[in-house]
Amino acid sequence: MEHQNLEYEVIIDSPGRINLIGEHIDYNGGYVLPAAIDKKITLKFKKNNSNFCKIHSSTFKSSFEIDLDNLERSETEWQNYILGVVYHIDIIKPGVIKGFDCTIETKLPLGSGVSSSAALECGIAKGVNELFEIGLSDLQLITLSRDAEHTFVGTKCGIMDQFAVVKGKKDHLLLLNCDTLSHDLIKAEFSPYIILLLNTNVSHNLASSEYNVRRDECQTALEAIQLKYPEVKNLTDVKPKVIKEFKKVLPKKIYNRALFVSKENRRTLKAVKFLKNKNLKKFGKCMYGSHKGLKNQYEVSCKELDFLVNITKDLPYVLGSRMMGGGFGGCTINIVHQDHVEDLIQSSSWAYKKEFDIDLTPIVTTISDGVSRI
Numbered sequence: 001m002e003h004q005n006l007e008y009e010v011i012i013d014s015p016g017r018i019n020l021i022g023e024h025i026d027y028n029g030g031y032v033l034p035a036a037i038d039k040k041i042t043l044k045f046k047k048n049n050s051n052f053c054k055i056h057s058s059t060f061k062s063s064f065e066i067d068l069d070n071l072e073r074s075e076t077e078w079q080n081y082i083l084g085v086v087y088h089i090d091i092i093k094p095g096v097i098k099g100f101d102c103t104i105e106t107k108l109p110l111g112s113g114v115s116s117s118a119a120l121e122c123g124i125a126k127g128v129n130e131l132f133e134i135g136l137s138d139l140q141l142i143t144l145s146r147d148a149e150h151t152f153v154g155t156k157c158g159i160m161d162q163f164a165v166v167k168g169k170k171d172h173l174l175l176l177n178c179d180t181l182s183h184d185l186i187k188a189e190f191s192p193y194i195i196l197l198l199n200t201n202v203s204h205n206l207a208s209s210e211y212n213v214r215r216d217e218c219q220t221a222l223e224a225i226q227l228k229y230p231e232v233k234n235l236t237d238v239k240p241k242v243i244k245e246f247k248k249v250l251p252k253k254i255y256n257r258a259l260f261v262s263k264e265n266r267r268t269l270k271a272v273k274f275l276k277n278k279n280l281k282k283f284g285k286c287m288y289g290s291h292k293g294l295k296n297q298y299e300v301s302c303k304e305l306d307f308l309v310n311i312t313k314d315l316p317y318v319l320g321s322r323m324m325g326g327g328f329g330g331c332t333i334n335i336v337h338q339d340h341v342e343d344l345i346q347s348s349s350w351a352y353k354k355e356f357d358i359d360l361t362p363i364v365t366t367i368s369d370g371v372s373r374i
């Protein structure tokens with residue numbers, strides 16, 4: 001195995017991400033609190049002196065070729081994450097990418113809300129950048145990976161996932177201002193509690209279309225508010241009190257979306273204060289508050305996620321629980337006392353199986369560095 005690796009010129013580890021709080025906030029210009037995790041995709045690269053990129057995924061047990069003279073979208077979704085990145089690097093630095101071979105092996109659960117997509121995009125971007133010594137900055141890697149998702153995959157995602165995957169730092173959360181892209185590192189001091197993800201193993205394919213709908217709904221709310229307050233730049237800047245002035249003007253759904261966004265942004269900043277003051281109990285309460293809003297006002301949860309959050313509510317050893325990521329399936333994120341992790345895994349797996357006849361996948365997670373060359 002070792003000697004096979006020697007053939008590769010560049011090996012990259014690209015992590016998934018979690019988000020403690022601040023959901024559906026990035027594309028509304030507010031604050032989010034993500035981190036990179038210890039579950040990763042490994043990508044190995046070597047030049048092949050041709051005009052083709054040969055990509056092999058051991059996870060999908062499939063391969064495909066990219067013709068560098070003809071970069072077009074594919075019918076196969078996962079290929080578009082890679083095609084999109086190659087395309088956007090080629091726009092920034094035309095002609096610098098030559099043919100290469102790449103093998104991809106993932107330990108990240110797909111479609112589970114830990115952003116295997118950003119891990120793949122940023123892993124390809126970082127690997128190609130290193131292989132051909134292109135000299136792209138971290139910020140360029142982040143934004144071009146996001147652009148790849150917009151243009152080739154069609155999800156109009158925000159910047160949070162790519163930012164966390166590239167800028168993640170071991171044992172730290174990133175408090176990211178999604179308007180200015182400045183960030184503070186916050187020590188992730190949860191001990192004696194740990195972070196446990198519970199993967200529902202459902203991923204409703206509504207996810208990407210409804211995601212774009214939410215984005216449009218927020219834009220509609222923002223434009224209506226700007227008619228009265230032209231100085232407002234982002235929906236997250238608007239206080240809940242001001243949003244309430246629009247209760248009669250906005251359709252109910254749009255109003256609910258805007259109110260959620262305004263409150264979630266404030267909740268994120270409050271949660272960070274609690275964390276800094278070591279008030280983990282109140283931090284956990286903010287997570288439950290976030291879930292409630294995502295379920296009732298933003299309507300991106302689902303019955304499987306709600307079930308898992310609900311069963312933790314009366315457990316003294318769980319401080320907080322909520323759905324994580326885009327929604328409509330994927331994982332819940334839970335802050336659980338280290339002595340009771342097994343208790344929670346066993347009781348929730350049993351109850352979940354009984355309710356939905358689906359196996360639950362627990363994922364104990366630690367916070368790790370962002371994408372790196374190994």
Ligand code: GLA
Pocket residue numbers: 022023024025026027115157158159160161325326327
């Ligand atoms: C997905 C998107 C992110 C973000 C989250 C929700 O993960 O890729 O940009 O909007 O959903 O917070």
